Each structure stands twice: as C-alpha cells, then as structure tokens.
Amino acid sequence: MTAPKSASPKHLSVLLSEAVDALVIRSDGRYIDGTFGRGGHSRLILERLSDSGRLLGVDKDPEAIAAGRELAQADSRFHIGHGSFAELERFLAESGWQTISGMLMDLGVSSPQLDDAARGFSFMREGPLDMRMNPEQSPSAAEWLNSAPEAEIADVIWRYGEERFSRRIARAVVTRRAEEPLATTREFAELIAGAVPRKEKHKHPATRTFQAVRIFINRELEDLEAGLKTAVEHLEPGGRLVVISFHSLEDRIVKRFMRDLARGPQLPRRLPVTADQAESDFHLIGKAVKAETDEVTDNVRARSAVMRVLERRSGKSEV
Structure with a gap:
C-alpha cells in the first residue's frame, strides 16, 4: 500500500530524507513518529514500509491530529494518537506493542503553528498570547x-x-x-x-x-527527557532513535542522553568484568547531521536543525 505523498504546502519537514533514511532499517518494522506535525516524515516513512509495517503518529496539536486522521483513513498501516511523546507507554499499550523498530522526534514548534497568528507563537504576527501546542x-x-x-x-x-x-x-x-x-x-x-x-x-x-x-x-524539555527514556526502553535490537532539535537546550539534552548511553556503565577500575559486560547496549550512528545549504535556502527553519541517531546493538536485550 502506498501512502499519499503530498504534505501540507505550508510545512516543509526538516532533514526529511536524512531522518527517514536513518530511521527505517526494516520495511516490516513498527515505528513511531513522535511529532507528527502535518505528516511530512510520516508519509515518507510509510513509503519505505511494506504491507506488514506499521507506523504510529503522535502529536499534542489538535490540528495535527486532524491531519493524522485523514492519513489514517487513507492508509491502514498508520494510526494517530493525541498527546505528548512523554506518554509513550500509554500509546504503546493501546497499540499492543512491546517493542519498536524506531522512533523519530522532530522537536520544537512547527511552521503551521508559527504561521497561524491565532496560536500566539510568533512575535512577528499579532494574535492572542496563547502559545499552547494543545x-x-x-x-x-x-x-x-x-x-x-x-x-x-x-x-x-x-x-x-x-x-x-x-x-x-x-x-x-x-x-x-x-x-x-x-x-x-x-x-x-x-x-x-x-x-x-x-x-x-x-x-x-x-x-x-x-x-x-x-x-x-508546553513542558517541552520535561517531555523530551521522558520521551527519550521511554523510547530506548522499548527499542528492539537494531532499532534506532532519531532526534532533530532546533536550539541548544534541546540538543544539549539529546547529546548528553545519547552519549551517556553509548558510553555504557562507568565501572570502577580493575573491576573483574568481561568486555561484553562493559560494553554498552547502544552506540551512536555517525556524527550530528545538519541541513545542507540548499535546504536552508528553501527553509530557513532548517538553519538551526541538528539530527542525532542512537541504535540499540543487535543481539542486545531490553534495558
């Protein structure tokens, strides 16, 4: 089944192909788009999945949920959940999933939210002082x-x-x-x-x-910390966590979280352990990725984007 390819013209997903390339490592996997937005990343993920693959989208914004429901009607492999990725345990329980093949988190505020003066996110547009994603x-x-x-x-x-x-x-x-x-x-x-x-x-x-x-x-940093922790707890062997951040506070949390997991347990010197016991269940995939010049030219929001990828090693069990 092929997902609809057209996303909202008002929103350009940042690092679209880079994120999906890093995320989808098996076509029959179970994936989560933790920040559905207007579905740009989700649509490309669905293009990479086979008929047995599954994708769950999550978003706080009711307008994003409306867009997600349209996609769910068009593609039975996709479902949408209203809430924060900090509530990942609830969404997994509702889906009946114990493990996931990967999760994408595209952080921050979306272009449609910024462009809609009635949402109150932007100082460039006159509107009610709201700023709530939900x-x-x-x-x-x-x-x-x-x-x-x-x-x-x-x-x-x-x-x-x-x-x-x-x-x-x-x-x-x-x-x-x-x-x-x-x-x-x-x-x-x-x-x-x-x-x-x-x-x-x-x-x-x-x-x-x-x-x-x-x-x-919007409790963005608290939700980020909770979402990161839950995601890695449910990653299957070979599964990946892909995170795109847009400012230093977010990226600092993501960088430290992934670095500490990849380092593994910090054991006292001379402790009698095997190399396998000292090895981390996780490792970093490549270096931080930033948008190319052409993408920044087309979408100024991409200028500050940083993507990081963490993978659970194959053959490792859940944490």
Missing part, C-alpha cells in the same frame, strides 16, 4: 504571565531562553499587568523590546523570551 490544556501564556510571581517569570526566561535581561523583563511584565493584563503577542513583544536595554544585531529582542515562555508552557 489548546485544550492550561494555562495559556497570557494566563501564566498575568498571574505568576515575578521571580518565577524571571527564572523561566533565564532558564529556557538564556536571556540575560530576564529580571528586567519580568519586572516589566508585573508592572504592566498591574495596570492592564497582557493579551496579545504584539503587546508582549513591545513590552520586551522596551525592557531590553541592549539589542542583539539581526535578532528581535523578544526572540529568547518567546522561546522560553513557549518551552515552559
């Missing part, structure tokens, strides 16, 4: 900013945005909301611009803060 969950960015303690706001902006003027921005938020609650992306972006005394060349002063609030509201 609008059915609370709080929105506005609800949190208009109620959280100043110290908490400053901590989030510093921790997730690495914004050196986080305290100034938090103070401006608290001062502003005492007069009138923040409601729109433009209001928040203008407030940030006024609070930042020194601007970075070629970067909007709201960039880091919008990133920080979005990551916090």
